Amino acid sequence: xxxxxxxxxxxxxxxxxxxxxxxxxxxxxxxxxxxxxxxxxxxxxxxxxxxxxxxxxxxxxxxxxxxxxxxxxxxxxxxxxxxxxxxxxxxxxxxxxxxxxxxxxxxxxxxxxxxxxxxxxxxxxxxxxxxxxxxxxxxxxxxxxxxxxxxxxxxxxxxxxxxxxxxxxxxxxxxxxxxxxxxxxxxxxxxxxxxxxxxxxxxxxxxxx
Amino acid sequence: xxxxxxxxxxxxxxxxxxxxxxxxxxxxxxxxxxxxxxxxxxxxxxxxxxxxxxxxxxxxxxxxxxxxxxxxxxxxxxxxxxxxxxxxxxxxxxxxxxxxxxxxxxxxxxxxxxxxxxxxxxxxxxxxxxxxxxxxxxxxxxxxxxxxxxxxxxxxxxxxxxxxxxxxxxxxxxxxxxxxxxxxxxxxxxxxxxxxxxxxxxxxxxxxxxxxxxxxxxxxxxxxxxxxxxxxxxxxxxxxxxxxxxxxxxxxxxxxxxxxxxxxxxxxxxxxxxxxxxxxxxxxxxxxxxxxxxxxxxxxxxxxxxxxxxxxxxxxxxxxxxxxxxxxxxxxxxxxxxxxxxxxxxxxxxxxxxxxxxxxxxxxxxxxxxxxxxxxxxxxxxxxxxxxxxxxxxxxxxxxxx
Numbered sequence: 001x002x003x004x005x006x007x008x009x010x011x012x013x014x015x016x017x018x019x020x021x022x023x024x025x026x027x028x029x030x031x032x033x034x035x036x037x038x039x040x041x042x043x044x045x046x047x048x049x050x051x052x053x054x055x056x057x058x059x060x061x062x063x064x065x066x067x068x069x070x071x072x073x074x075x076x077x078x079x080x081x082x083x084x085x086x087x088x089x090x091x092x093x094x095x096x097x098x099x100x101x102x103x104x105x106x107x108x109x110x111x112x113x114x115x116x117x118x119x120x121x122x123x124x125x126x127x128x129x130x131x132x133x134x135x136x137x138x139x140x141x142x143x144x145x146x147x148x149x150x151x152x153x154x155x156x157x158x159x160x161x162x163x164x165x166x167x168x169x170x171x172x173x174x175x176x177x178x179x180x181x182x183x184x185x186x187x188x189x190x191x192x193x194x195x196x197x198x199x200x201x202x203x204x205x206x207x208x209x
Numbered sequence: 210x211x212x213x214x215x216x217x218x219x220x221x222x223x224x225x226x227x228x229x230x231x232x233x234x235x236x237x238x239x240x241x242x243x244x245x246x247x248x249x250x251x252x253x254x255x256x257x258x259x260x261x262x263x264x265x266x267x268x269x270x271x272x273x274x275x276x277x278x279x280x281x282x283x284x285x286x287x288x289x290x291x292x293x294x295x296x297x298x299x300x301x302x303x304x305x306x307x308x309x310x311x312x313x314x315x316x317x318x319x320x321x322x323x324x325x326x327x328x329x330x331x332x333x334x335x336x337x338x339x340x341x342x343x344x345x346x347x348x349x350x351x352x353x354x355x356x357x358x359x360x361x362x363x364x365x366x367x368x369x370x371x372x373x374x375x376x377x378x379x380x381x382x383x384x385x386x387x388x389x390x391x392x393x394x395x396x397x398x399x400x401x402x403x404x405x406x407x408x409x410x411x412x413x414x415x416x417x418x419x420x421x422x423x424x425x426x427x428x429x430x431x432x433x434x435x436x437x438x439x440x441x442x443x444x445x446x447x448x449x450x451x452x453x454x455x456x457x458x459x460x461x462x463x464x465x466x467x468x469x470x471x472x473x474x475x476x477x478x479x480x481x482x483x484x485x486x487x488x489x490x491x492x493x494x495x496x497x498x499x500x501x502x503x504x505x506x507x508x509x510x511x512x513x514x515x516x517x518x519x520x521x522x523x524x525x526x527x528x529x530x531x532x533x534x535x536x537x538x539x540x541x542x543x544x545x546x547x548x549x550x551x552x553x554x555x556x557x558x559x560x561x562x563x564x565x566x567x568x569x570x571x572x573x574x575x576x577x578x579x580x581x582x583x584x585x586x587x588x589x590x591x592x593x594x595x596x597x598x599x600x601x602x603x604x605x606x607x608x609x610x611x
Contacts, residue, residue, distance in 0.1 A: 069601020
């Protein structure tokens with residue numbers, strides 16, 4: 001059982017990226033960690049007049065970004081974030097990358113050191129379809145399962161909303177706001193301890209401080 | 210604007226410039242030339258003063274009304290001010306002709322490009338080849354040892370002379386990239402963007418070592434005459450050619466050399482059991498050496514390689530991050546995957562330093578097997594990156610699209 005990748009809204013940016021973008025106030029300093037080909041950075045630069053920067057592991061992604069005029073460096077978030085000074089950014093964004101990290105805990109700490117706020121989005125492995133898939137089909141859930149299997153998915157550290165909240169608690173991080181993304185790209189703001197959100201959210205977006 | 214075009218107009222130097230001065234027997238082929246360091250002399254890093262010295266430069270494109278579209282191009286060790294168009298000495302295209310011109314990454318329909326011969330050079334700017342007014346003879350080894358910072362200070366005097374408050378961009382590869390970094394650190398208010406290409410924040414031990422081989426080759430040539438060859442009407446051509454040959458190997462890559470030449474023989478079917486150039490790669494290197502001595506001065510080679518050896522931002526400022534602390538300059542750092550003279554990890558170290566300074570930085574490694582010389586080549590990904598970065602920076606600077 002898998003969750004299909006989210007549809008783009010009106011052929012523009014993905015629903016979760018739109019949600020992230022809406023959380024960023026105009027004129028702020030933003031670092032997008034794992035910025036891919038720069039869809040979110042481009043959107044932020046166009047609509048919010050932010051000082052937008054990015055870091056991306058894949059060379060093709062970096063080239064695409066810089067060729068659009070975006071300020072992006074090729075680098076590995078898990079080794080390179082330590083170079084940035086504390087509070088260098090107002091918002092540090094990690095969209096759909098947390099579960100691909102070797103050390104999500106260490107990275108989360110770094111994000112909130114270099115940024116005053118962090119915006120984290122991730123696939124919710126507590127979604128009911130994931131639970132039922134494991135229970136009735138006996139298959140490990142894979143969030144990007146239309147394209148990947150358990151052995152080649154980028155998400156090497158799957159977690160649920162509850163797992164994430166526990167980690168935040170351990171690190172003394174306070175979730176400011178929580179949003180869920182549902183089928184068809186619908187989004188809503190929820191209280192993180194809502195059992196219904198944990199069961200029905202395909203993705204979660206947290207604003208942390 | 211009062212600054213004229215000068216693609217091929219050595220006659221149209223701006224008012225106040227000195228007439229092109231040429232050593233005996235050579236045509237005045239230096240393009241624009243201006244006298245700087247007067248009335249106040251320029252202080253060199255060595256502590257010596259340099260007063261009333263000539264600096265040769267070329268420009269391409271047109272300076273806009275608010276003088277905001279100027280790009281300073283910094284040339285590498287053996288380059289010169291003739292970055293684009295036809296070179297008056299070699300008759301070949303300028304060293305960066307593929308990147309400078311209408312519709313090219315450094316678009317002359319949009320930007321005003323300035324390229325000056327570096328301090329210590331031998332194409333019209335003061336260097337060991339020029340005449341020492343105190344003796345009436347060439348400076349030779351009486352010329353002071355200079356640094357990358359001295360080169361930058363001289364360029365800054367040129368930019369002052371041209372009435373440009375802030376350069377839109379300073380760009381250059383290899384040693385030119387070191388000048389870019391020095392510019393951004395020394396005069397952060399005087400440039401909006403910086404593009405250091407295939408370079409490093411310090412000269413590595415390996416590069417010092419190769420420079421030393423080149424210098425020793427020159428000085429071992431009996432025609433060098435203790436540096437005084439110009440006065441004695443001779444030239445250390447063999448030494449300079451060997452220096453160029455060994456350096457040229459460092460500009461390429463093993464893969465590129467193998468692809469280009471392999472073990473192919475030169476105009477023969479079998480090896481000759483002698484020391485002629487049996488192999489094409491030998492013949493190629495000999496050709497590189499021979500053509501180089503026609504356009505380059507051996508003492509300049511000594512002085513410029515020394516300036517590169519001395520370059521080390523961390524030792525000068527405490528750390529790379531400290532050198533760029535609080536900078537508002539937009540950086541684009543570029544490296545090439547097969548460059549073993551300035552490997553990507555040097556650029557990455559630079560980027561880490563810039564990140565630590567919270568600088569606005571882009572960093573791209575271009576995949577190619579062409580080695581260090583890639584920065585001179587028309588590699589599509591490379592040129593697209595340059596164009597994209599400059600377009601983005603121009604939008605932030607408020608330069609209107611052409």
